[in-house]
Amino acid sequence: MPLTTLARRCVLAAAVTTVTLTLAACGEDKKPAPPPVPEVTVMAVRHDSVPLKVELPGRTAPFLLAEVRARVDGIVQERRFVEGADVKQGQPLYMIDPAPYRAAVASAEATLQRAQANLASSSAQLDRYKVLVGGNAVSKQAFDNAEATQLQAAADVAAAKATLTTAKINLGYTSVTAPISGRSSVSQVTQGAYVQGGSATLLTTIVQIDPMYVDLQQSSVEGLALRRDIAAGALKLDGANHATVTLKLEDGTTYKSTGSLEFSGVSVDPATGSVTLRAKFPNPDHLLLPGMYVRASVSQGVRPDVMRVPAPAVTRNAQGEATVMLVGADNKLVVRTIETGALVDGHWLVEKGLQDNERIVTSGIQKLRPGAVVKVKAAAPATTAAPAATAVAGAGATGTAAPAAAR
Known part of the structure; x- marks a missing residue:
């Protein structure tokens, strides 16, 4: 190989080495950038009163039902x-063919006329005997017989009248x-x-569907818990004479008119373990028909002194306890164990574990770690009572509130 070619290769290798060392030196001087401070969305919570409704399945039933029979x-x-x-x-x-019953009426009328004629004759004979018996013109026995005959004739008239009335009633039943x-x-x-x-014989059926009944089924366990909450003061009645009921139809649409709860059953069905509730709805357009499957939201009262927390903000720890992540005054994250009740319109009702105006993280909790410093992105206003809160049966979960957060 010529010397000039070898010299060129050596020069090129030295240049590459120099560039590599220079880049390595630059890399050693550059420090890694610190991770960005995560932004979180928070919501300030406060205690408030929440009207509760329970959603129950049911079927429509006619207000009146009459089977027309012969x-x-x-x-x-x-x-x-x-x-x-x-x-x-x-x-x-x-x-119905009335001819036989018209004949029965005519026969009863004739029988009545005959009985009335006998009564007139026996009454006249009795009147004569009353005069004659005073002068001993007839015996006492003959007078008694005449009196008995008159009473029998009067009874025959009464019986004939009853038969005529029955015949007329039966004739009326032909229409x-x-x-x-x-x-x-x-x-x-x-x-x-x-x-x-x-x-x-059944001829036809007539139903009155305005208004319309809706028969609902509520678990006896839920009813027992409701009565206990009312007795303990955890749930207060709203003072209305009848609980209001809203209806959701089979296609998912909401029925335009609200109904009222008429009564609650006094016995539990042993086959289903449920109690029947009956509500009444106006049905002027005949949209509701007997036998339709519906779901109804029944107002149960007002839950006082409770907080509402969005369901995504609540997680579970390894022990199954409900927890939320709070942002403290120093913008550091803190995990708090809470006690939740029913799930209402996508919000857990928190009875213990939080204080007024504490800020909870509402989203992205899985990516955050306790103790980390965060930047508050936007603070949502404090929760307010929902106008139509619907509790999902069996959705409550209970955790142990931290002592420091107890109210």
Whole structure:
């Protein structure tokens, strides 16, 4: 290899080495940049009163339901209503062949006339015997017989009148009328069908759906806890005569009208362990139909002196206790154990463990460590009571409050 070529390679290697050493020296002089201070969003909490509602499943039921049945035997001659249409109370629905019952009425009238004639005759004879017995013209025995005959004739008249009344009632039953106002269902019989009063043949059904009942099912355990909270003062009634109820339909939409709680069951269903609550809703547009599945929010009262904390701000430690992360006055993070109650509209109700105006971190808690210094990004206003707080049954969890944070 020529000397000039070897010399060039040596010069190039020396230059590369010099550049590498220079860069290494520069790297040793440059210090790593400190990590940025994390920004957190906080919310100041305070005690307040929260109206509570419980969400319960239920089904709609008609306000009135009447099964129209035959009360006499006969052939259906005519149906006088449109199936599925609204009918008024007293409106004729069916006509059963009245001919046999008209004949029964005529027979009863004739029997009554005969009994009245016998009564008139026996009464006249008794009046004559009253005069004759005073002058000993007739025997006392004959007078007693005349008096008994008159009383028997009077009884026959009364019996004939009762028979005539029964015959007229049965004749009236041949015209079947609506017992209530409401919406008719499918007719169970057609023209020409034979119906029986003894077996009370079902003709049709009428339901009144304005207003509409909603039957709800509440666990007996939840009801027991509710009564205990009220007795202990942890839950106060709002003073209304009837608890208000809002309804969510099968498609997830909210029913426009609110209802009122009519009554609460007094016994527990042994098969389901639940108690039936009944609410009443106006239904002028007939949007609600019997048998629909719904979910109802029932007001239970007001929970006083409690805090609301967003659900994402609450985590669980290894012991399963509920914890939140606080930002202290020196902007350092502190973990606090709290005691939570029900989950209401995405917020835990915190009964112990926090003090007014303490700042809790509302998001990104998993990336933070206790003792770290943070920068407060934005402070949300203190929590206020929700106008329609709905408690989720069985959502509460309990932790042990730190002694220093006890109220």
